[in-house]
Amino acid sequence: MIAVRTLRASGLVLALLLPGLGLAQSEPQDAPLPLDQLRTFAEVLERIRTAYVEPVDDSTLLENAIRGMLEGLDPHSAYLDPESFKGLQDTTSGQFGGLGIEIGQEDGFIKVVAPIDETPAAAAGIEAGDLIIKIDDQPAKGMSLMDAVNTLRGEPGSSVSLTLVRGTGSPFVVELKRAVIKVRSVRSLDLEPGYALLRITQFQNNTGDEVRRTLARLNTDNALKGLVLDLRNNPGGVLQSAVEVADSFLDSGTIVYTQGRLSNAEMRFNATRNKPAGEVPVVVLINGGSASASEIVAGALQDHGRAVIMGTDSFGKGSVQTVLPLNNDRALKLTTALYYTPNGRSIQAQGIVPDIRVERARVTREAEEEGFREADLQRHLGNANGSTERGSRELRQAREERPQDADYQLAQALNLLKGLNVVRRP
Template identity: 65%
Template sequence: MPQLFRATSLALAATLLGGASLLHAAEPTETVASSKAPLPLDELRTFAEVMDRIKTAYVEPVSDKTLLENAIKGMLSNLDPHSAYLEPDDFAELQESTSGEFGGLGIEVGMEDGFVKVISPIDDTPASAAGIQPGDLIIKIDDQPTKGLSMMEAVDKMRGKAGSKIKLTLVRDGGKPFDVTLTRAAIKVKSVKSELLDDGYGYLRITQFQVKTGEEVGKALAKLRKENAKKLSGIVLDLRNNPGGVLQAAVEVTDHFLKKGLIVYTKGRIPNSELRFSADPADASEGVPLVVLINGGSASASEIVAGALQDHKRGVLMGTDSFGKGSVQTVLPLTNDRALKLTTALYYTPNGRSIQAQGIVPDIEVTRAKVTKLQADSIYKEADLQGHLGNGNGGKDKPTGSQAASKSKLQDDDYQLSQALNLLKGLNVTRSN
């Protein structure tokens, strides 16, 4: 019975990140059955009567199977946005998504006012390449309005073979609708990316939490230390537009930055939903200064990591408020290759915070901004003046224009990232004193 953390999603052709091999616990069916109330006979009679009326009076014949499956879908869809009835294809796609390879567009979505809302595009996918942004509303799919469609119906319409095209009509920030044409692709998501931003300063980007993400983060930290040839001076952990994923992966990632203490705990109605996860003494990050970047596309498992690091004061959170999904989904396999994806618990940060519908508030708010370099004014320096004195300490003269053009770096075009790096450098200046 896998526990899943993720915003209601599709990753387009995957309904949500998770799978049958993620985190196993005893099936709660016996516990639920032992405490269930008597069957509501009056309501069941009404249900049977409605079903009979539809079969006899509806304009076209409808099979019992169709009516019953639609009834099941209705039961789940009216509970909360993240519970769902998974038919065989949906269940198989959910399981495949945890491996990091699936077909589609690469969009995590939710529902808002009856429309499909983009939670985040996934890096290096057709959606991110097309410039789709968190918060965009998908109001039409191939010119058909999404208003009134269920999440699963919208997902089905956006699925398709790799190489086929689809047109989405979007609304951004209440503006005018605009069309985006995308080509579906086989999505292969690498969950962890890393590089050195500057000497001594590492960058870790987690795009989503898959089964092996914790292991990959450990390898990435070791790789950064090796490339730097010594202990790092600071790390930026980038969780922006990360829609979540596997609970155990979020715990493992957090554990790489903590030596002790609670990471997350969950509470629900059934005993099996009450879990606690704590850090072990090992610290793969070696305790170096840490800045964690979050935004409105950081959801679920991302918020677990950010919330734990914030509560333990292990790092400084920077960016904008996170998405606010604080619930746990459990996949309950049924017969005939079907399953229920059911919300079974809420999770809490180490200090007992539930972020459900509120999100994580960063320690330092930094909104997105475009970085533009200004040309240096034509000014003279002392070293430009004829007959200037030399440097008594033997330092080399630095006249105007003596600095070589620097190679473009990742932080040059990312204001939030550049601010995170500057904060790390500032922290190191004060620590060294």
């Protein structure tokens, strides 16, 4: 039997054909089929067919029964109808129509796992942890995860209204327009000479290759002194890509391993010696929106002592889903394994705890007195070493706005990298 194995760690899918991963390989049942429950199921089905106020066709009843079986297992298992199955596949390509949010479920409500950079959701200020209580005028409580995904997606340019609750605050309404979501998974930015930011928004099929190319460019002629790997609000994605990203910083040892009931659900991924990052000091930024594949990377680098993890606790999704195609373009998305960090830690419902906790904050610069410096005085002596003079005018010109000035966590990560380089000087 040939089945589609989904190496994934969140809402994205990488379908790889692997032989022999099928329900036929599951362990033999210790107990016979529960005939009483099957009789009850048949009786309920017949009662609904004959007594429900409106006629319901058999296919609808059976699909609802299948959907209920999957939704009763865990928040990430689901029955995928043709539209949902196609949407899941489209997400992997990094382009789809919608708002740009990764969602999950909590206490019957739809919860924002993370907004995706440069999307309508991010532009509207939606944050990880927000609860969606209404989509347009439809209450979200009790709505299945897949129904919520299908409701949020739609034609680009169409409008949708979300009623949200943040923390203990009052509900507020956000009006958004759907757009074609083209997710650029890897971006880089020079923070200061020798220090760079590498931002991964999602783990897509080609993310590993993009990270390697970016690292090779940033570290040309060993010019890189420190790197901030930003995984904040990264909802996860393709497991294989997470392995490739972690491998870019490691040269040996385990990156992640999975354990499940099926033999093919037990996998181990090891680092290779090809690491374009070299020995560059790394700080990894995480927060409550860092889920799944992001936690794989952070956990691997933390266990190997390769990076300092900074920020706040991550989301805590440590399960792997397999997509099992059915007939008529339908599929099951089934949780089949848990993943573990190199030291054997399960992140499920725990998350990655940062080495250095830094809460989200915004620092404002105090107004500085104009004043005078030695270089401003007439007939001042020149610098004996021939260095550039720095008067008050030159300092004002040098204080241009930088990304780290408006991002406290990023500023702290950069300061730590500078400190590491200071103490490492020969």
